Amino acid sequence: xxxxxxxxxxxxxxxxxxxxxxxxxxxxxxxxxxxxxxxxxxxxxxxxxxxxxxxxxxxxxxxxxxxxxxxxxxxxxxxxxxxxxxxxxxxxxxxxxxxxxxxxxxxxxxxxxxxxxxxxxxxxxxxxxxxxxxxxxxxxxxxxxxxxxxxxxxxxxxxxxxxxxxxxxxxxxxxxxxxxxxxxxxxxxxxxxxxxxxxxxxxxxxxxxxxxxxxxxxxxxxxxxxxxxxxxxxxxxxxxxxxxxxxxxxxxxxxxxxxxxxxxxxxxxxxxxxxxx
Numbered sequence: 001x002x003x004x005x006x007x008x009x010x011x012x013x014x015x016x017x018x019x020x021x022x023x024x025x026x027x028x029x030x031x032x033x034x035x036x037x038x039x040x041x042x043x044x045x046x047x048x049x050x051x052x053x054x055x056x057x058x059x060x061x062x063x064x065x066x067x068x069x070x071x072x073x074x075x076x077x078x079x080x081x082x083x084x085x086x087x088x089x090x091x092x093x094x095x096x097x098x099x100x101x102x103x104x105x106x107x108x109x110x111x112x113x114x115x116x117x118x119x120x121x122x123x124x125x126x127x128x129x130x131x132x133x134x135x136x137x138x139x140x141x142x143x144x145x146x147x148x149x150x151x152x153x154x155x156x157x158x159x160x161x162x163x164x165x166x167x168x169x170x171x172x173x174x175x176x177x178x179x180x181x182x183x184x185x186x187x188x189x190x191x192x193x194x195x196x197x198x199x200x201x202x203x204x205x206x207x208x209x210x211x212x213x214x215x216x217x218x219x220x221x222x223x224x225x226x227x228x229x230x231x232x233x234x235x236x237x238x239x240x241x242x243x244x245x246x247x248x249x250x251x252x253x254x255x256x257x258x259x260x261x262x263x264x265x266x267x268x269x270x271x272x273x274x275x276x277x
Contacts, residue, residue, distance in 0.1 A: 001039060002184040002270070003029065003149075005060040005117070011051070012039060013184075019048045026064040026185070030142050030239030036149075036187045058119030062140075062151055062185035063112050065238035070136070070155050070173070071226050072105035073098045074219050074245030081249030094166050104221055106230055107169060109155065109179055109243065116180045121277040123177030124256050128158035131256045134246035135200040135264040137192065137216050139223055140185055142239045145231040147223060149187040152264050152272040153243045154180040177277060181241065186269045191223065192216065196266060200248055203261040210254055214247035 002013040003021070010021040010029075021039070029035050042048050072078070073095050098105045116122060124131040138153035156179060162172035199213035223244065230242055256262075260276045 001036060001187045003062060003187060004054075004184045005062050006054060006056055008060070011054060012043070012048070014040070014043060018051050018053055019043055020051050021048060026062060026066070027238050029185075029187075030066060030140070030148070033144075035142075036189050039187065056119075059117045059183050061112070061115045061117035061120075061181040063115060063181055063241060065112075066140075066240050067111060067236065068109040068115060068138075068153075068179060068181070068241045068243070069230060070107055070109040070153075070243040071221070071245040072107065074104065074221050074226075075214070075247030076218070076220070077214070077247045077249055078245060084252060099220065104226055104229055106226070106242075107173065110174055114174070114176050114178055116177060116274065118180070118183035118272050118274070120180060120274055121177065122154060122156050122180050122262070122274045123175065123277045124156065124258075125158045125161070125171075125175055128160050128172070129255070130160035130163070130252070131156070131158050132250050132254065133157075133200065133202070133256065133262045133264075134243075135198050135248055135266075136243040136246050137196070137198060137266060138181065139227065139242045139244060140187075140239070141227055141231075141236070141242060143236055145227055147188075147191070147227060148239075149185050150192055150266075150269055151181050151185050151241070152183070152266050152269050153241070154262060154264060154272060154274060155243050155246065156180075180272060180274045182272045183270045198248065199265045201263045202256070203263075204257060204259075209260075210250055212248045212250075216244070218247050219244060 134155040194217040
């Protein structure tokens with residue numbers, strides 16, 4: 001079941017039929033126990049109204065009071081990329097240690113007002129010379145630490161800033177327009193298939209300038225492990241989103257430019273498309 005946020009209204013899609021979730025909010029969804037079963041029952045019993053399919057090139061990100069967190073160095077390719085960008089500053093060995101450590105790298109990414117949805121414009125920092133998107137499977141986790149679904153996340157990253165010094169990570173990761181989520185929240189009753197593939201394509205002036213893909217089975221850490229560490233000393237009254245890291249790292253000769261169009265696909269969630277401001 002997919003949940004879309006359109007003009008502050010929630011619309012559910014199940015089996016290609018759309019329903020108005022009148023009176024529901026995303027905060028309520030994250031606080032409702034067994035929400036997938038609850039909403040499925042409402043649909044089965046005819047307690048929510050069917051509606052015509054909506055058409056919108058711009059959707060709000062499926063987030064309200066939730067925090068967005070992120071995981072780092074969860075793929076081998078990410079470790080290699082971080083080592084490359086930090087070699088000159090002497091920080092390369094830190095990423096090897098993180099990759100092999102018991103404790104994962106987790107960091108705060110953003111709250112709602114710094115996140116855009118499908119069709120919105122992400123940003124690159126004016127004080128950064130090397131900027132990339134990071135396509136990531138993103139978990140939706142309720143207030144009890146249970147994974148209730150998934151969305152697509154784009155963790156915009158300023159690699160020139162992070163490469164100067166690992167302590168600059170917050171500045172490289174968190175700023176206005178630093179992330180996108182969407183196009184929907186996929187409520188799920190079971191874990192995502194490990195053979196699920198993440199693909200990305202970047203267009204510039206109508207031409208593909210970068211494309212790549214990876215299966216989530218290449219993640220070193222399990223989804224449950226990442227959630228466990230995040231919730232070990234943090235409470236989330238309205239739940240949270242947790243990006244699971246990227247395994248797609250453009251080479252050092254690639255950087256995003258204004259007006260680039262980024263397309264990230266994760267089936268069965270859908271496609272998240274953003275342009276660069």
